Amino acid sequence: MRKLVVLISISLGAAVSLYLALYELGALTRVWDPFFGDGSQRVLHSALARSLPVPDALLGLIAYLFELGLAVTKDFTAQGKRPWTALLLGIVATLMALAGLFLTAAQIFIVHAFCTLCLCSAGLSLVVFGLSVSEGYEAYRLVRGRMKHGAPLREALFTPVELSSEWHDRCTKVKA
DSSP states (O other), rough: HHHHHHHHHHHHHHHHHHHHHHHTTTTOOOOOOOSSSTTTHHTTTTTHHHSSOOOOHHHHHHHHHHHHHHHHOOSSSSSSHHHHHHHHHHHHHHHHHHHHHHHHHIIIIIIIOHHHHHHHHHHHEEEEHHHHHHHHHHHHHHHHHHHHOOOOHHHHSSSOOGOOOHHHHHTOOOOH
């Protein structure tokens, strides 16, 4: 169930980012905003939004698609079948959540306007963070435990959990 919620949340975030990117690129003439009137246009045309060489929503779309790729290739068991994917997904989810928080704060304190879909995207990033970061942390503990027992970094990151039950048994006992 957790994996499904994560995959749906990331997919919705990607769809929102695609829609906003199409508006920022000029493919759409209006942006839908049921709560803040012209707030979305004010946010999307703000100096902050124009400060990057590409639309920020396009960067968001790329990040969501990368995150989706990681989520699809990762098995959401305790440490994941591939520790590196769980670890990287935790890092990306953390960065996406921080970016969402920053952009929300920018709407409040810099732009003084709100964008409904931007806030939805930030909320979806927080959902993904909340559901993914624990697996990322568990993968970190697994990799750290493997390395404490002599495994090189490459082996610690890339050896699937089910192929190294002896590492798994020893590493899950390592305290954080």
